[in-house]
Amino acid sequence: MTETAVISDRRLEREAARRSKERRGQAIAAISTFVVVGGIAALVLTSPGWPTVQETFFSWSVFKESFPDVLRGFWLDVKLFVVVEVVVLVAGLLVALVRTSRAPALFPLRLLGTVFVDLFRGIPTILLVYLVGFGIPALQLSGLPTDPVVLGGIALSLSYSAYVAEVYRAGIGSVHRGQRDAALAVGLTDSQAMRHVILPQAVRRVAPPLLNDFVALQKDVALISILGPQEAFRIAQIAQGVNFNYTPLIAAALLYLAVTVPLARVVDRMGGGGGEVR
Amino acid sequence: MSDAVLEVRGVTKAFGSRQVLRGVDLTVTEHRAVALIGASGSGKSTLLRCIDLLEDIDDGDVFLDGEVITDPAVETVAIRRRLGLVFQAYNLFPHMTALQNVVLGDMRAHGVPRREAEERGRALLARFGLEGREDDRPDNLSGGQQQRVAIARAFSGRPRALLLDEVTSALDPELVGEVLAAVRDLKAEGMTMVIATHEMSFAREVADEVAFLHEGRIVESGPPERVLTEPQRPETRRFLSRLLEAGRI
Numbered sequence: 001m002t003e004t005a006v007i008s009d010r011r012l013e014r015e016a017a018r019r020s021k022e023r024r025g026q027a028i029a030a031i032s033t034f035v036v037v038g039g040i041a042a043l044v045l046t047s048p049g050w051p052t053v054q055e056t057f058f059s060w061s062v063f064k065e066s067f068p069d070v071l072r073g074f075w076l077d078v079k080l081f082v083v084v085e086v087v088v089l090v091a092g093l094l095v096a097l098v099r100t101s102r103a104p105a106l107f108p109l110r111l112l113g114t115v116f117v118d119l120f121r122g123i124p125t126i127l128l129v130y131l132v133g134f135g136i137p138a139l140q141l142s143g144l145p146t147d148p149v150v151l152g153g154i155a156l157s158l159s160y161s162a163y164v165a166e167v168y169r170a171g172i173g174s175v176h177r178g179q180r181d182a183a184l185a186v187g188l189t190d191s192q193a194m195r196h197v198i199l200p201q202a203v204r205r206v207a208p209p210l211l212n213d214f215v216a217l218q219k220d221v222a223l224i225s226i227l228g229p230q231e232a233f234r235i236a237q238i239a240q241g242v243n244f245n246y247t248p249l250i251a252a253a254l255l256y257l258a259v260t261v262p263l264a265r266v267v268d269r270m271g272g273g274g275g276e277v278r
Numbered sequence: 279m280s281d282a283v284l285e286v287r288g289v290t291k292a293f294g295s296r297q298v299l300r301g302v303d304l305t306v307t308e309h310r311a312v313a314l315i316g317a318s319g320s321g322k323s324t325l326l327r328c329i330d331l332l333e334d335i336d337d338g339d340v341f342l343d344g345e346v347i348t349d350p351a352v353e354t355v356a357i358r359r360r361l362g363l364v365f366q367a368y369n370l371f372p373h374m375t376a377l378q379n380v381v382l383g384d385m386r387a388h389g390v391p392r393r394e395a396e397e398r399g400r401a402l403l404a405r406f407g408l409e410g411r412e413d414d415r416p417d418n419l420s421g422g423q424q425q426r427v428a429i430a431r432a433f434s435g436r437p438r439a440l441l442l443d444e445v446t447s448a449l450d451p452e453l454v455g456e457v458l459a460a461v462r463d464l465k466a467e468g469m470t471m472v473i474a475t476h477e478m479s480f481a482r483e484v485a486d487e488v489a490f491l492h493e494g495r496i497v498e499s500g501p502p503e504r505v506l507t508e509p510q511r512p513e514t515r516r517f518l519s520r521l522l523e524a525g526r527i
Contacts, residue, residue, distance in 0.1 A: 181332055182369035187359035187387030187435055196386060200373050 059247045066239040066248035074232035074255045077221045080153055081259075084221070085214055087157045092164030097194070099165065100172050113165070120162035126223050129155040133227040152224025160217050167209050171202035211267045215260050222256075232256070281308045283439050283470045284329065288338035289348075290494075291321075291328055298324045300494035301338065304472075306439065311471040313481035313502065316491035317517060322474035323366070325491065326441045329472070330363045343438060359387050362432030366444040368424045370416040376403060376427045377412040383435050395434075402430040406460045422453030429460050439470040446477060458484075478521060482506055490514045 044050060098106060099113040120128065132155035137146050145151055175198045183193035225234035232252040239248035284306040291299040298321045306312050314322050327333045329340055331347065331354045340348045347357045370379050377399050384395040403412055406426040416424050425445055432440060442461065446454045458480050465471065465484050475481055481488055482502040489499035490513070498511045509515045 176369075178365060178367060178369040179371065181327075182365060182371065183382075184332060184355075184358060185330055185361075185363040185365075186383030186431060187355065188383065189355050192386050196382060197371055201371075204373065 056244075057246045057250055059245055062239075062243055062245045062247040063251055066236065066243075067251050069239065070232050070236050070248055070251045070255065073230050073235035074252070076149070076229065076231045077218075077256075078259070080149060080156075080224065080231070081218050081221050084153050084156045084160065085217060087153075088160040088164050088217070089210075091157065091161040093168055095161060095165035096168035096172060099169055102190070117162045117165055120158045121166070123159070125156070125159045125220055126226070128159050129223045129226060131155070132158070133224075148227035149224065149229045152227050152229065156217065156220060156224070160213065160220075163213055164210065167206050167213065168202065170209075171206035172198060174205055175201045208267050208270045211263060211270065215263045215267065218260055218263065219256055222252075282306065282341070283308050283343060284472065285341040285344075286325070286329065286338070287341070289325070289328060289335050289340060290337040291324055291333060291335050298494055299328070299335075302491070302494070302496055304489055304496060304499075306470055306472055308470055309468040310486040311465050311469075311473060311484055312499075313485035313488045314472060314474040314491055315476075315478070315481060315488060315517075320491045321494050322491055323443050326363065326443050326472060326474055330361050330441055331357055332363075355387075359383075359435055360438050362435060362437035362440040364425070364428050364432045364440070364442045364445050366447050368416070368421070368428045368448070370424055370428055370431070372416050375413045375415055376408060376419065379416070379427055380431045380434050383431065388435055399430070399434060402434055403427070405463070406430050407456065420453060421449045422456045425449065425457045426460050429457070429464070433464065433469075439472065440464065442471060442473045442475070444474050444476065446475070446480075476521075478506060478518075490517065492517070 047053075095113045095116060098109045099117070101110065123131075129152055133148055133151045136144055136151055136154075145154070172194075179197050179201065180193050183197040184190075188196065222231065222233040225231055225237070228234070232255055233249075236248035236252040240246055282305050284304070286302050286304040289299055289302045290297070302321070302325055304312065304325075314325065316322055324333060328335045328348075335348055338348075339346050342357065342360060346352070370376075371382070374382065377396060380399040380402055381390075381392070381395040384390040384398065385392060390398070400412060403409065406429060408423060408426055408430070411419060411423060411427075416427070419427065425448075429442075429445070445461070446457050449457060454477070458477070461471075461473065461480075462484055473481070473485060485502050487499060488502045488505040489496045490505060490509075490511075491497075492513045498505055498509060498514045505514065506518065509518060
C-alpha cells in the first residue's frame with residue numbers, strides 16, 4: 001500500500017553510478033578503437049610503398065573500367081552457388097540419413113556413405129576440382145558432362161555434400177533419444193519418427209553451422225576458375241594481366257563480401273537464440 | 279487369466295552385465311490399475327519399457343489380450359499402437375504445439391483424418407484442463423501442464439492399457455496434484471493401467487493392487503491396504519520404513 005512512486009535516494013545514487021560506469025565504458029571503447037584503427041591506417045598510409053600500392057590496387061579508373069565485366073562473371077558464381085547449394089542440401093541429407101539408418105538391408109549403402117564422406121571430405125576441394133574437371137572429360141565417355149562449369153559444380157557438390165552430411169548427422173545425433181522413444185510409443189514407425197520428430201529438431205539445431213558452410217561454399221565457387229570458366233575471379237585475373245593492375249581483384253573481393261557478409265549476419269542472428277531447440 | 283489385458287511372465291532383462299529384471303511376473307486384468315513401487319533402480323522403468331517393446335527382453339514373455347507380443351516375429355509397431363506410455367520427463371515434441379503433440383499418433387499411426395484427430399485432440403486437452411493451451415509449445419507450459427499433454431497424447435490412441443512411468447517425479451510439489459487428478463480421471467473411466475510411482479498415498483487411493491519390485495523381482499503384491507500397511511516381506515517393510523523416515527508417506 002505504501003509502495004508509491006517515490007524513488008529512494010539509494011536508488012537514485014545507484015542509477016547515477018551505473019550511468020557513469022556506462023559512459024566511462026563507452027569512452028574507453030571509442031578511444032581504443034580510434035587508437036587501433038588510426039594506428040593501422042597511419043602505418044599503411046605512411047609506408048614507403050603506399051603510393052604504388054594505392055595505384056596498383058585501388059585505382060578508381062581501373063575499378064570503373066573492370067567492374068562491369070567482373071560483375072558479369074560474378075553472376076555465374078551466384079548461379080553456380082545457388083544450384084550447388086540446393087544439390088548439397090539434398091545430397092548431404094540423404095547421405096546423413098543413410099549413415100544413421102539401422103536397417104540391415106541398408107548396410108551396403110551405409111558403407112558407401114562412410115566411404116563417400118571419408119573420401120570427399122578428405123581431399124582438398126581444389127584438388128577435387130582438378131580431378132573431376134580434367135579427369136572426367138579425359139575418360140572420353142559419351143554422355144558425361146564436358147562443360148567445365150558443370151564439372152566444377154559436381155566437384156563442389158561432392159566436397160560440400162560430404163561436409164554437410166556430417167553436420168546433419170551431428171544434428172540427428174544431438175536429438176535426445178527420449179524423443180525417438182516417445183515417437184515410437186505413440187505408434188510411429190522408425191522412419192515416421194525420423195521424419196516427423198527427429199529431423200525437424202535436428203535441422204533447426206544445425207541451421208547455423210549449415211549456413212556457415214554455405215558462406216564457405218560461396219567463396220569456394222571461385223575454385224572453378226582453374227577449369228577456365230569466366231567467373232568473377234577469372235575475369236579479374238585476366239583484367240589484372242592486361243592492365244598490370246590488381247584493382248579488378250579488389251572489385252571481385254568486394255563482390256564476394258557483398259554476399260558473404262549479409263550471410264554471416266544471418267548466421268549470427270540464428271546463433272543468438274532464434275534457432276534454439278531444447 | 280481370461281480377462282487379463284497384460285500378462286508378464288518370467289521376464290528378464292540385462293544391460294550388459296547389469297541384471298535389471300530377474301524374472302518378473304505380473305498380471306493386470308481389465309479396468310484395473312496396478313501400482314508398481316520400489317526403490318530407484320529396482321527396474322520399474324525398464325519393466326514398463328519392456329512391455330511397450332522399447333527394450334528387447336532376454337527371457338520370458340509378455341501377453342497383451344492373451345496374445346504374445348514379445349515374440350521376435352511380432353510386428354512391434356502394431357503392438358505399440360495398442361499401448362500408451364507416459365514418460366517421467368514428459369518427452370513432449372518441443373517443435374510441436376500441445377495439440378500437434380496429441381494428434382501426431384492419431385494421424386500418422388492410426389490414420390485418423392486431420393479434422394477428426396484435431397477435434398478429438400482438443401476435447402482431450404480440454405478434459406485434462408488445458409483448454410486454450412492447444413497452440414502453446416511445450417516450453418511455454420508448466421511441468422504439470424506438459425505432463426497432462428503427455429497423458430493426453432498417450433491416451434489419444436485409445437490404448438488397451440496405459441503405462442505410467444513416475445509421471446510426477448520430475449514435477450514441483452505444487453504441480454503433482456493436477457497430474458494425479460488426470461490419472462484419477464482415467465481410472466474412473468475404467469482405463470487399465472500400470473503405474474510406476476513413488477507416491478504411496480496415490481497408490482493407495484487409485485490402485486487396485488500394489489506390486490513391490492525389488493532387485494528385479496516382484497517380491498510382494500496385493501491390495502494396497504495390505505501391502506502398504508501390513509507388508510509380509512522384510513524387503514517391503516524396509517522400503518516402506520525408509521519412505522516413512524523420508525516423510526514420503
